[in-house]
Amino acid sequence: RKEVEQDPGPFNVPEGATVAFNCTYSNSASQSFFWYRQDCRKEPKLLMSVYSSGNEDGRFTAQLNRASQYISLLIRDSKLSDSATYLCVVNSPWWNQFYFGTGTSLTVIP
Amino acid sequence: DAGVIQSPRHEVTEMGQEVTLRCKPISGHNSLFWYRQTMMRGLELLIYFNNNVPIDDSGMPEDRFSAKMPNASFSTLKIQPSEPRDSAVYFCASSLWGFHSDAEAFFGQGTRLTVV
Numbered sequence: 001r002k003e004v005e006q007d008p009g010p011f012n013v014p015e016g017a018t019v020a021f022n023c024t025y026s027n028s029a030s031q032s033f034f035w036y037r038q039d040c041r042k043e044p045k046l047l048m049s050v051y052s053s054g055n056e057d058g059r060f061t062a063q064l065n066r067a068s069q070y071i072s073l074l075i076r077d078s079k080l081s082d083s084a085t086y087l088c089v090v091n092s093p094w095w096n097q098f099y100f101g102t103g104t105s106l107t108v109i110p
Numbered sequence: 111d112a113g114v115i116q117s118p119r120h121e122v123t124e125m126g127q128e129v130t131l132r133c134k135p136i137s138g139h140n141s142l143f144w145y146r147q148t149m150m151r152g153l154e155l156l157i158y159f160n161n162n163v164p165i166d167d168s169g170m171p172e173d174r175f176s177a178k179m180p181n182a183s184f185s186t187l188k189i190q191p192s193e194p195r196d197s198a199v200y201f202c203a204s205s206l207w208g209f210h211s212d213a214e215a216f217f218g219q220g221t222r223l224t225v226v
Binding site: 043046091098 | 152158217219220
């Protein structure tokens with residue numbers, strides 16, 4: 001079983017739409033959670049960390065459900081520039097392995 | 111800081127040749143990771159080091175792959191002999207690891223390897 005599972009999409013949404021991505025992880029001992037963004041032919045870059053209480057950064061909201069072992073990312077008022085692949089990442093400081101999901105592809109359409 | 115630096119950015123080689131990929135982590139970071147990315151398998155963790163020591167190499171596909179970290183500022187990933195199925199983008203990443211740390215991983219720009 002993979003450490004992290006994501007729906008690969010693709011998600012094609014119109015500008016202004018709200019879109020949500022979910023991700024599940026298998027190791028209940030995982031301690032740290034992140035969403036990364038990867039543009040075409042570029043390296044992954046941190047979008048936001050995910051905290052137990054949930055956190056928001058502008059149009060982006062991340063949530064963590066430890067009981068069900070899933071992480072979510074909500075994007076409101078989608079922009080064309082949001083088009084990218086979004087990667088879910090889990091890590092444990094105990095052994096510091098960053099495990100990435102396969103990514104969810106998002107295309108925002110004018 | 112210059113960030114994680116990888117070289118070369120692109121590599122085209124013939125099957126059977128040796129390939130060496132290089133990585134310079136961010137100064138002060140004590141964890142270094144090598145990943146491989148393909149369309150079919152996504153980002154796969156190959157190996158990672160903490161304080162220059164290899165911790166887990168279970169992701170290394172086979173004995174043709176080897177990685178070293180002789181000091182805190184340099185790491186190599188070597189493929190010998192290379193095969194067409196090794197064609198992929200290889201990323202190096204580094205982070206600051208410690209107990210209770212939730213530090214992120216920073217990626218280099220990657221090496222796009224093509225084996226013909």
